[in-house]
Amino acid sequence: MNIHEYQAAELFAKYGLPVNPGRVAETPEEAAEAARSIGGTVVLKAQVHIGGRGKAGGVKLAKSPEEAAEKARQILGLDIKGHIVHKVLVAPGADIAKEYYLGVILDREARGITLMGSAEGGVDIEEVAETNPEAIIRVTADRLLGLEDYQARELAFKMGIEPANVNGFVGIVKGLYNAFVGEDASLAEINPLIRTGEGKWAAIDSKMVLDDSALYRHPASEALRDPNEENATETAAKAAGLAFVKLEGDIGCMVNGAGLSMATMDAIKFAGGAPANFLDVGGGATAKQVVQGLQLILADPNVKAILFNIFGGIARCDVIAQGIVDGLTQIEVKVPLVVRLLGTNQEEGRRILAESGFDLITAITMSEAAQKVVAATQGK
Numbered sequence: 118m119n120i121h122e123y124q125a126a127e128l129f130a131k132y133g134l135p136v137n138p139g140r141v142a143e144t145p146e147e148a149a150e151a152a153r154s155i156g157g158t159v160v161l162k163a164q165v166h167i168g169g170r171g172k173a174g175g176v177k178l179a180k181s182p183e184e185a186a187e188k189a190r191q192i193l194g195l196d197i198k199g200h201i202v203h204k205v206l207v208a209p210g211a212d213i214a215k216e217y218y219l220g221v222i223l224d225r226e227a228r229g230i231t232l233m234g235s236a237e238g239g240v241d242i243e244e245v246a247e248t249n250p251e252a253i254i255r256v257t258a259d260r261l262l263g264l265e266d267y268q269a270r271e272l273a274f275k276m277g278i279e280p281a282n283v284n285g286f287v288g289i290v291k292g293l294y295n296a297f298v299g300e301d302a303s304l305a306e307i308n309p310l311i312r313t314g315e316g317k318w319a320a321i322d323s324k325m326v327l328d329d330s331a332l333y334r335h336p337a338s339e340a341l342r343d344p345n346e347e348n349a350t351e352t353a354a355k356a357a358g359l360a361f362v363k364l365e366g367d368i369g370c371m372v373n374g375a376g377l378s379m380a381t382m383d384a385i386k387f388a389g390g391a392p393a394n395f396l397d398v399g400g401g402a403t404a405k406q407v408v409q410g411l412q413l414i415l416a417d418p419n420v421k422a423i424l425f426n427i428f429g430g431i432a433r434c435d436v437i438a439q440g441i442v443d444g445l446t447q448i449e450v451k452v453p454l455v456v457r458l459l460g461t462n463q464e465e466g467r468r469i470l471a472e473s474g475f476d477l478i479t480a481i482t483m484s485e486a487a488q489k490v491v492a493a494t495q496g497k
């Protein structure tokens with residue numbers, strides 16, 4: 118689950134990180150009021166679940182409450198890569214002497230929790246990662262002992278941090294690691310972590326992604342969810358009781374059972390295609406579920422063909438076939454449909470499909486179904 122910068126900063130503060138405390142405003146007036154109570158120069162920052170806000174005009178400085186209201190007016194309502202700004206964070210303006218990058222990730226390749234740091238932090242870190250990857254130092258925490266002090270120091274030295282500042286930096290690295298582990302995050306990031314003109318460390322942009330599967334251990338974190346930022350399709354799926362995950366390909370999948378869904382996606386990949394989603398309609402597949410599933414799949418403009426892969430175990434193929442036919446009667450589908458129906462009462466199920474009058478491509482084996490749907494996306 119993604120959370121906002123101001124929420125990540127509140128969590129980081131619990132772990133002793135030197136975040137820039139601020140106030141959240143939803144109107145220009147509230148922003149002016151926040152600026153007045155903070156005093157001096159403030160920074161106004163769009164609160165959206167996407168990076169690169171600075172470059173998109175979502176981060177601005179203001180020297181007075183009036184100017185804060187004016188800047189808030191410019192930022193609120195802004196569309197940053199498809200994310201509309203509903204809230205701005207108003208925080209004391211930082212005096213930046215140097216910007217660093219510091220991040221903690223779940224590193225599948227290294228099979229551990231990896232810390233990443235760079236002396237080239239700030240808004241161009243993605244470009245640094247592409248063009249100059251050596252400038253990003255990586256250290257994987259000990260898998261049994263956790264992050265050891267010497268590992269944090271190693272990161273500091275390789276990042277070229279002055280010896281006098283290393284102790285302070287090590288404290289921040291440990292704090293960020295502890296926040297990552299303590300909150301069950303999949304990402305914790307400070308970019309930029311700065312040295313101020315006064316020679317202090319400050320975390321002026323906090324980011325954290327929480328592991329959905331661990332949310333049950335943090336009931337308070339559920340309150341951090343922002344419905345404005347959730348994927349509309351996945352929210353609708355959750356409400357309909359369907360397990361749906363959007364993917365990047367062009368083949369819509371409707372399958373009963375999570376294991377069969379995973380295998381179906383593998384079969385599509387093996388046949389040279391790419392799934393547009395994971396969708397497990399569960400054991401039943403009633404007409405209502407078929408309609409809801411089709412609506413979720415067809416909400417994605419990338420979808421060029423749909424594969425139904427249905428196994429009738431406890432559920433009977435004739436019932437499911439009737440669900441598909443009823444579903445197709447209620448919703449217009451313009452892309453090719455491939456149906457594989459196998460298991461209990463399969464003959465009866467296939468007869469219902471054949472007599473329905475819908476233009477369906479049928480298949481018996483899984484690989485045949487995958488090949489046919491991939492061919493259908495290529496207009497064959």
Ligand code: GDP
Nearest residue numbers: 160168169170171176210211239240308309322
């Ligand atoms: P991002 O673009 O979404 O990562 O947003 P950031 O919060 O990282 O802000 C982008 C950039 O704006 C930072 O890298 C800083 O250079 C600058 N910035 C952010 N806050 C302040 C501030 O308080 N004072 C100054 N002078 N610059 C800031």
Ligand code: MN
Nearest residue numbers: 239308309322
């Ligand atoms: Mn940033």
